[in-house]
Amino acid sequence: MQAGPPQNLVSHGAVFYHISNTGGLTDFYNQMGHFSGDAAMLYNEGTISGTLQNEGSAEGAVAEIWNSGTLNIISNAATGMIEGKTAAIINLSDGYIRSLTNNGTLSGGQYAVVNQGRLDSLTNTGTMTGGIINYGTITGNVALGSAKLIFAGDSAKVGGVISWNGDKDVSVGHGSKVAVGDNTESASYTADGSVYAENIAVASGSKLIVSQEADWHALATQDDAFSNAGTLVMNSDSILSGNLTNSGTLIMGDQQYLSATLSGDMVNSGKIVLNPTSYSAGNTLTINGNYTGTEGSVISLGSVLADDDSLTDKLVITGDTTGSSILNIFNENGSGAQTLRGIQVVSVGGKSDGIFILGNRVVAGAYDYSLHKGSLADPADDKGWYLTSAIPQPNPTVPNEPTVVVPLTPDLPEDAEPALMVRPETGAYTDNLKASRSLFNVSLHDRSAGIHTTSMWIRNEGGRNKTELSDGQNTTTAKRYVMQIGGDVLTWESGKGGKAVLGVMGGYAVQHGSTHNHLTDHGAKNSVSGYSTGLYGTWYQNWSDKSGLFIDSWLQHGWFNNEVKGEDLSPETYKSRGLSASLEIGYSQHLATFLTQKERENSIWLQPHAQVIWAGVKANDHTEQNGTDVQGTGSDNVLTRLGLRAYLDNRSLKDNDKANFRPFIEANWVYNSKNDGVRMNDEQVGVDGGHNTLEMKAGVEGKLNRNLSVWASVTQQLSGKGYNDTEGTLGLRYQF
Incomplete structure (x- = not known):
């Protein structure tokens, strides 16, 4: 059936095989009818200025909705079901949907909704099997309910708040999920808005760039509320909230003196790169929580190696540390100098049970640098990890017996300098x-x-x-x-x-x-x-x-x-x-x-x-x-x-x-x-x-x-x- 001049199309039980609109259609209302046939669909190349509303039952399902024109409103009622081989709703690159509301069921072969064009707002309180994959632009808020929003390609955008209800609700996520890429589609997405989802994931081969304006929250309490298997780029003053499991790469932006924050715990089995360039020393990543290093975890930092006050990247952990990680440190044209307390590269606020192992040789000028827990000049500072060019002095082992009165060793003169590790x-x-x-x-x-x-x-x-x-x-x-x-x-x-x-x-x-x-x-x-x-x-x-x-x-x-x-x-x-x-x-x-x-x-x-x-x-x-x-x-x-x-x-x-x-x-x-x-x-x-x-x-x-x-x-x-x-x-x- 092809619609000509603007009109209303109402079904109370009819059987449709295919509806194609290339002109104007004011409203489409399906109450009891159903589409039938393998190719059954509603295809719009024109304008539906009113509401496309479906209240059909499972026996009267709309097979697919394709849009390359303009749709004012798509509304799937609680009793409605829209399902298709590819997706329930496909908004092509030339398509424009002002509002999509689902209170019923949307399902497809892989995704419920595919958006390649423009969508002003999306609200879901029903079921979306496969979630929403967005290649295009969603200009307004997204209320996911329990659905999943997937960003794909490198042009996807969302201008409003993404959450379970479209508001900035930091209390619960109600099963909502946000993903950058998935196992079939890769993505590069720049986050500059607000996300309040139960889970956030970056897929392998995909990239999430967190801008200064981004406000992303993973609300689940599990370690992998936020999971990164791809690339996660943190920029100046960017903040991520939620427990992060990192099996990919977390990297700072290309600028210098960046300071980024993760408000939550981190379990790291991937890479943390604080030195994206050979001239970016001075970046700081703060983990407001605990840090656990697992097998394969690597942290990379840059330092302009000289004395204690050397400019350096730094990992700040306000909580406890456990496990172990490899720490690779690269000199950024430092001339090398004597250190006393050392150059702090890892700060630990809680229990410092984790182990950081220097994974590469660190040299500057004529000196070798080594990594040590605690400051060589301040024994009370035994939590942080320091890079030093001085030769560490081992703590003497005092036997329990026999008890011997040992003459006191005179203190070194105040100007005594520790020996330095000279490169071979x-x-x-x-x-x-x-x-x-x-x-x-x-x-x-x-x-x-x-x-x-x-x-x-x-x-x-x-x-x-x-x-x-x-x-x-x-x-x-x-x-x-x-x-x-x-x-x-x-x-x-x-x-x-x-x-x-x-x-x-x-x-x-x-x-x-x-x-x-x-x-x-x-x-x-x-x-x-x-x-x-x-x-x-x-x-x-x-x-x-x-x-x-x-x-x-x-x-x-x-x-x-x-x-x-x-x-x-x-x-x-x-x-x-x-x-x-x-x-x-x-x-x-x-x-x-x-x-x-x-x-x-x-x-x-x-x-x-x-x-x-x-x-x-x-x-x-x-x-x-x-x-x-x-x-x-x-x-x-x-x-x-x-x-x-x-x-x-x-x-x-x-x-x-x-x-x-x-x-x-x-x-x-x-x-x-x-x-x-x-x-x-x-x-x-x-x-x-x-x-x-x-x-x-x-x-x-x-x-x-x-x-x-x-x-x-x-x-x-x-x-x-x-x-x-x-x-x-x-x-x-x-x-x-």
Whole structure:
């Protein structure tokens, strides 16, 4: 049946299969009639300016109402039933319904009412199977009764109060429910009005943005009166009332200095994110109730890490805490500093039985930070949780027996400062710098074994060292490999019996190290690899037997790639390069000669020597991904080596000097004018005990035949501050 001019349509028992209105219809009134057939519906594309009223019984049900036009009033009486395959009432995107009232039964295949258009008001005192799903706009109040309102899509709006009766009733919810999304439809909804429902839920994959104007209340007393399985965004001064079960993500808005409140208890098995950006420190979430952390619960905060007064996000719990949660804290470009009482990140007003576990490594500048219950400076404050860069002092355990009178320990001076937890990355940066400044350092004997003719040579060096840092906490161990190759390119006579040699050389070196902090148990790894090219020159007073005075010098340029990888931190890469130069002088003195029975001549020699090495290699200034500025220290170090070598020159008289060998021992005092180190923001750490080192060396140099010579040595360096270095060298020279 199609309606033309405005008219009234009244049914007292008729059977309808389909009514379509494309014009005007004043009223539709169905008292006893019913729609029949699979496609039975009332479809309005025009205007029904009066009331569409249904009082039909179960035997006379209206199958579906579709509206893409204008409906003034839909009223389903207590005796009425509207049911359809999709929904009882479907208001399409172009549809407008001024008022929808249900006192009877509305049901559909999935929802009772689907609103994609505009609906001014909705009142329910009856039954709505599947509830109301709203994609569009409801401009006025919504009285849900015991029904459920579901927001879907990203354009849904409600301009009035949502509650069981359309008023701001905070006493009871009468089974009313509000949901943002469901198991089939996702939603993103901005709450800026008032909701007073028995239960509120945010579905997985959906988002509820709580604005400053929002006033949402979940009135049920159960823990999950408000349940979030999706994303719940809290903005400045936004308030949610009701007990919240969070299995999704509760996150603060993108602005800074936000303060949001949950008035109720929280059971958390999901995520709470107070730092939505890398520059949002200063947000506060207050839970006016109890907090329970369950398995999988994580809380994320941001802090501008420095001293006790650092700007930080904060979780404030006015009630009790139970269970446990992981606490991830991220530095937002803080420079790091000493803390005394610590930076409070969790405040607890009631019983503090809950446990918060630091889930990530927290660093700033040269310091590590750790999480502790209670303030280190105020033992009476034992409820909150604090982030501190100071080393916690364990409480002493006093045995019950025997009773011993222990002398009182004097209090620390008022200005005594607790020790700080220094990052192991300080050792990693220091080791890279120390290596790049020393890997290609050589003496004359390292390069030529004292057997010198026009030739080419190659030396291989492997070593390992252990270094203690000046902080007293970090120890670095490293292994290295160095290969250098060179050749004489020019020789000339110099005085009576003297000769000078000029040569070129190049090398490749790599070192891998690791640093461990024995207080924090954190570690860092480092590596440096690079190349060098250079020139060398040597002068002998007596070329034939190398006796008397000798002078050796070299100049090299090195360039290196560096990497530092801290535990649980991103790798840091940077470069270093620079010049280094050496000047060495010595004197070979023959002491005695004796022959053995096998006609071998043995000569004993002593050789005092001194070497000065200038190290000009510098690392590029580097800023870590966490904002820490890193600079190397100890540049332009001058190393001096002063020592004595004793060797035995053993040669056969029969083979006309074709083969000989020289076992030797050597002792040196090595002094560095500066210690290698690193400055991270304002804190400087370096090698401990690197100024004075004892070096001992032993080995053999051998001439296998007229053309081929080899040498091998083992070197040990020791200092009084835990530094030691062991090195093995193997060299090969071929003379033309």
